[in-house]
Amino acid sequence: MPVDADTASLSIRGARRRRAREGLARHDGSRRSHRLSRTEENPVVVPLTRPLAPAPYTLLPAVPPFMLTSDDVRHGERLPDAHAAPPHPNVSPHLRWEGFPPQTRSFFVNVFDPDAPGPSGWWHWSVADLPVTTTSLARGAGSPDAERLPLGAFHLRGDDGVAGYVGAAPPPGDREHRYVFAVHALDIEHATISPETMPGAAACGATFHTIARALLVATYRR
The missing domain is CATH 3.90.280.10 (PEBP-like)
Incomplete structure (x- = not known):
């Protein structure tokens, strides 16, 4: 079935937008994963240094x-x-x-x-x-x-x-x-x-x- 130039152009632009969204999702997921792994590997240590309580x-x-x-x-x-x-x-x-x-x-x-x-x-x-x-x-x-x-x-x-x-x-x-x-x-x-x-x-x-x-x-x- 023949496809006119306008339809072909719309299809190409739609495919590009889908690929861009997928790429952003992958990138965001990768960043979340990276943040989680960094937190797990290097947990924040809260110091407990404090004055001595009285008897x-x-x-x-x-x-x-x-x-x-x-x-x-x-x-x-x-x-x-x-x-x-x-x-x-x-x-x-x-x-x-x-x-x-x-x-x-x-x-x-x-x-x-x-x-x-x-x-x-x-x-x-x-x-x-x-x-x-x-x-x-x-x-x-x-x-x-x-x-x-x-x-x-x-x-x-x-x-x-x-x-x-x-x-x-x-x-x-x-x-x-x-x-x-x-x-x-x-x-x-x-x-x-x-x-x-x-x-x-x-x-x-x-x-x-x-x-x-x-x-x-x-x-x-x-």
Whole structure:
């Protein structure tokens, strides 16, 4: 079938436009691919250099100390891997306390990392409503099933969202982190909180009823 000159010219121009569009698409795809591959091969590393956070309880009203010890953790020493987050066993350490005031009605226990790279540190474990007759927590008492807690005591959800103990897990390569184990002697038998209370809010509320405090600090880095 014969084709006139105008039709042939239109066909040629249309073919050129299609080839140009295809070429642009290939070029754009290649650029996207190149950008992705460069990002994957050379990820941006955000430096975590920052001032050292103060010891958290120096910022609160001063209260008398009492003694906190552990069969698993030594004050001022490295936290054993058994008490670090997965792939480590992630088991809460044994804790024992004594020398608290006779006016104590209950205990509140928590573990805090003031060196986490955020404005409010990181809460690893909180246990509320421990009766005054309780003077220790067995190794593994931080299990989410709460089977090793005394009757009436309960876990709060930590910053990981877990109602139980979550071990040390500082960013790889970051400086040494401090893990502050604290037992707060309270002048009330039951705290006005629930298992859904945020750990920071619970710690703040406990300050108003703390008559003495025992501390044990361990360190950990990866």
